[in-house]
Amino acid sequence: MLRTHTCGELKKEDVGTYVTLCGWVQSRRDHGGLIFIDLRDRYGTTQVVFNPEKQKRSFDIADTARSEYVAQVEGTVLGRPDEMVNPNLTTGAIEVEGQAITVLNESQTPPFEIESDQEAERAINEERRLTYRYLDLRRPRVKRNIVVRHEMVRFIRNFLSDRKFLEVETPLLTKSTPEGARDYLVPARQHPGTFYSLPQSPQQYKQLLMVGGIDRYFQIAKCLRDEDSRGDRQAEFTQLDLEMSFVERDDVLDLVEEMMITLIEHLNERGYIKKRILQKPIPRLAYDDVMLRYGIDKPDLRFGLEISDITEMVNGCGFAVFADAVKKGGVVRALNARGAGDVLSRSHIDELTELAKKHRAKGLAYIKVKDGGELDSPIVKFLGDELSGAIVKKLGAHAGDIIFFGADHHLIAEEALAYVRLDLGRRLNMIDPEVIALSFTIDFPLFEPEMVDGHYAPMHHMFTMPRKEDISLLDTDPLKVKSWQYDLVINGNETAGGSIRIHVPDIQQKIFDLIGFSEEDEKNFAHMLEAFRYGAPPHGGMAPGIDRILMLLLDEPNIREVMAFPKTGDGSDLVIGAPAFVDPKQLKELGIQSLTPNP
């Protein structure tokens, strides 16, 4: 071992001990006759002092050290006088007298400062950070995130192992399947013309594990989807994939609930995060209910601003926009932005209107309640005083409030008001950054409300089990069929999805038919139907997104911050320069015609 201690562990009790430390030179403060070096490693920073009167040779070497040099230092731990204690350092009560120093490696001047107090205010250009990610990893922010990530994964492994789960690895080289995201393809050298695909999730394998009797399975699984990235989405990401046999929905939810709550408490106790769980137990909210109250299946419950339905009230009213929407079978919904009157200017309201229009709404009607209860609104004269008053009363609006309306097909009204609500929550400062709001959305419909190419589209995926009592509806009114799908929602983000799966071949076959599978498509899944014919147990599971949950727990603005080596928006790895052209020889072996960079 090149060291006896780390740079983060020496305390007052270690005074007098002769230690050897290794680390990077964080800073060198040269006082002419005295040099201080802050030596940094993963665990912390320790001050080393070099005195020429005691060790001239060490002092001279320390004099040549520069930022990010790798050094090994030997010396005695000295206590610091009270007035010299640095309270900002865990090792601030001591320092090491540098009796010997070896430069293990020199360093060029780094392209950005690794650690400094200015870092808090300075956001280093992200392109540069990603190019030098190995240096970025030395910085406190990314380092912390990597540590917490490990702590989370370790907690999960222990939690599930303690509950009889087996961690099983499933193949990365697998088969492309229709539907879903675009696959990453890998040419199969031994079978020219054919391709493996990288898994979008271990879905099929984990179901086959259930058939195989591995009744509790989990995996920290890399998932790959060849789609454009977003702030909370990378092409390559990690899910906690888990599946259980002989369970019903609430068994899966109970498990995930206990895991999430104890995980958050664990990370809180260790001081890694500071979050207050809003509601325990985690509320399980029906899809229809959240769509009505929040307009979206992943509600942000950190604030209220719930949406009300006033369709019946405005049926046949004098305001044509509302009346027509109802007449066409649409809905009219409203939400009361408490206190918004004092905060939102006319131009803010215009911005909200633009937001609603972006989500397909035709406009955004509103009623502002002024002091004394007077109503300020372009639509009151059409609604009439009586109806306006009734609406204000129903919404519980008082002076200083603004009521916003959505009137359209329910899908449009819901979506538009959902985004207006989210924007208001932020604008009106209704979000406590320390609060974390978890909820399960349950009772999803089996199919999307709008058909795709004349076929039903699964809301979740094609292996989701319909409700038993709705199975007859598969033949008569499939859009009414509810399923055993469920999502975990955190602060308005979908962070896990799962379902009880189909284990009955006949039902699976029926679903294939409804989603418009061709014979060819079905052949691709024949192995699943075949497997189900050999005594598939009832089973279900869930797949929480590790990256996305971490991002929310750590208040990071994007998913890249919680990944060691993330890719840019267009899927490039700036550190190693992937993707890249390959040697034509490699292509030839794969039976692929040579592709030239720029013909």
Add this chain to the structure above:
RNA sequence: GGGCCGUUAGUUUAGCCGGUUAAAACAAUCGCCUGUCACGCGAUAGAGCACGGGUUCGAAUCCCGUACGGCCCGCCA
């Protein structure tokens, strides 16, 4: 595939309704300093403004295109 925003010393930024030597802080280099820990003091060097084209007497500043990065729509069962 589309929309919006950005790109100025090593870094973070200023300058951007055109005007002659592109400014600052931090980092770096050198010198001085025995108690600093955002050390201090002094000095030095460092960019021609992402790239290409255009407008103009004159472009970091205006226009067009390209590249790269970010956010978003599409896409993401």
